[in-house]
Amino acid sequence: MAEENTSAQGQQQGSDADNNGVTFTDEQQAHVDSLIADRLSRADKANESKLQKALDDARAKWDEEQKEAADIANMSDKQRQKHEQEKSNEALNKAQAEADKLRAELNHTNMVNEASKMLADKGFTADEETLNFVVRDTAEDTTQAVTAFAKLVDDKVEAKRQEALHGQTPNNASASQGQGKSFGAQMAEKSNSRSLSGVADDFFGTKAK
Numbered sequence: 521m522a523e524e525n526t527s528a529q530g531q532q533q534g535s536d537a538d539n540n541g542v543t544f545t546d547e548q549q550a551h552v553d554s555l556i557a558d559r560l561s562r563a564d565k566a567n568e569s570k571l572q573k574a575l576d577d578a579r580a581k582w583d584e585e586q587k588e589a590a591d592i593a594n595m596s597d598k599q600r601q602k603h604e605q606e607k608s609n610e611a612l613n614k615a616q617a618e619a620d621k622l623r624a625e626l627n628h629t630n631m632v633n634e635a636s637k638m639l640a641d642k643g644f645t646a647d648e649e650t651l652n653f654v655v656r657d658t659a660e661d662t663t664q665a666v667t668a669f670a671k672l673v674d675d676k677v678e679a680k681r682q683e684a685l686h687g688q689t690p691n692n693a694s695a696s697q698g699q700g701k702s703f704g705a706q707m708a709e710k711s712n713s714r715s716l717s718g719v720a721d722d723f724f725g726t727k728a729k
Contacts, residue, residue, distance in 0.1 A: 631655045631662050638666045 639646040654665040
């Protein structure tokens, strides 16, 4: 009896599993199959195109090397030496260009890090636009650019603050509080999380380039 109950439960569970499965009509299944076939076809064409390009590039390189070898074979010893020197110089120049590029990229990364630290020390958050504005090729030039830009923004903000104070009464509490605080303190309170470019937008009316 127990075996019959176990068998019945197993059949019921199998029936429930079948009912929970996703089923399609013949039309829906045909549409799904068509979509899959189309995607596979496009993938195959893309791979075929890449393979053909690789083969064409390899063939062109081989042809060029064969032509160069034939030219070298017809050269005199002096011409051959000159050709080898030119090839050597070309490889050296290419390696030097790649090294200079990597060095410039590393230097730029270092300058971005330094500029970000300097701006943070002045109470500003450096965004991409601001960094593009102040980052230079050397640490000295970057420092000068950050200092000059921060001072420019500082002067503009202070001018706006003075204009606002002239339009307030001496008993105005907020004005009294503002007069006792430096620009840095006011900016820390009002826009600690704002970016330098955002401040420039407010007071210059334009975005930092």
